[in-house]
Amino acid sequence: MLRKMRDSFSNQQYEIPLKVINDYQIYELELEKIFSRSWIFLGFEEEIPNEGDYMVRYIGPDPFIVIRGDDNKIRAFFNSCRHRGSMICTSEYGNARKFTCPYHGWSYDNKGKLIGVPLRDRIYKNLDMEKWGLIEINVEKYENLIFGSESPRIGLSEYLGEAKYYLDIIFKLTGGMRPVNTPFKFTTDFNWKIGAENFSEDRLHTVVTHKTVADFGFASPVSRFGYITPGTNEVSIADLKDTEGKVIGAFGFRFTPGEHIPGYFGFRINSTFNDPRGNLLKKISHTVFTIFPNLSGFIAADSSDGSRKDRAPVSLLRVWQPLGPDKTLIQTWVITPKDTSDEIAKRVYEITISHFGPGGAAEQDDTSIWRGITQVARGYFAKMNTTNLKAEPDLPPLEGWEGPGIVRPTQFHEECQRTFWRRWIMEILGDKK
Ligand code: FES
Ligand code: FE
Structure with a gap:
């Protein structure tokens, strides 16, 4: 089944066995071959500012105590x-010597x-x-984001690879992002990969x-217009690679049309933009992305044309932690630029939770x-059937784009999803590239 899927991708047929969505053996393989070896986002430095502060976070179903020790160093220990x-630690947050x-x-x-x-x-x-201390995993930081990995092949910076070019726009050029809340979380019965x-x-x-x-005006008019006329004000960036040459992630960006208002995702940001990517930041009204395997982000100005200055953007970072083939723990941090006032941060929180909270509309x-x-992928028929990601396999890339990745002047295709599955099948089968 898995080799067939790999062949299908090599032959540009892009068919995926439905069964890989909901199968216990596949889930076990994912924990071993993907979750134990990848860098997994655990939380923000700001969540544990003082010596002794800790938070319990997850890699797949495994709980870890992420703690700032008396020596100010952040470590992560298997909570067992x-x-x-x-x-040994039964509270989500706290301070302990x-x-x-x-x-x-x-x-x-x-x-x-x-x-x-x-x-x-x-x-x-x-x-x-000495021998029977808590089991420690590797911890590294990208800006103020803490990642953990049980047995990484490469360091975090190498792992993020080309994706850093775009992550920097969000997490550096804005002056940095901070979490507004402790992550809200809920468990639901779908497979993490979806x-x-x-x-x-x-x-x-x-x-x-x-x-x-x-229809009720929560999404920007450009979103709907773009549905009819693809490529008006957007790009997608697929096939971003780590330093080993493996695909690591994909981004979508939408831009404010015409004269670019200083909206920057809908935030007002005090930034000098002395980086060439600052011009890109000024135009962006919306981004969505996934870094393999399970870190995703979504920032969207309430209106791409800047007409609704009374509203705050939806802005979040989240992880999809598999608790089983048909169970996922979603943890979501609402994020804002560090210099955002508490009042704006509160509005960002309210609008984000109304869209992407457990009861949010989206x-x-x-x-x-x-x-x-996930339900239809559970049974016998799923073994015999494939789904597909065939949209626009031959779409030419955009010429003259400065950043890395394969950039296309539209998001109406499935190349970004193919990026995710390429890496997935590579890891599951143990392929080098
Ligand atoms: Fe912890 Fe026995 S299991 S002291
Ligand atoms: Fe959606």
């Missing part, structure tokens, strides 16, 4: 006692070292305290799935469909 496996296991009382300092074992002198005479694929830039679904949202539109896909 080395004695008999009990979860040490953790004491609720089962038999082993304790660890905030650098992961085992420092106390009840009755040690009487019953654990040979216990090597969300990650969709946020790679699924322009084709927006006006169908989100028709009501658009979220409900999407998740009801994604649950359906």
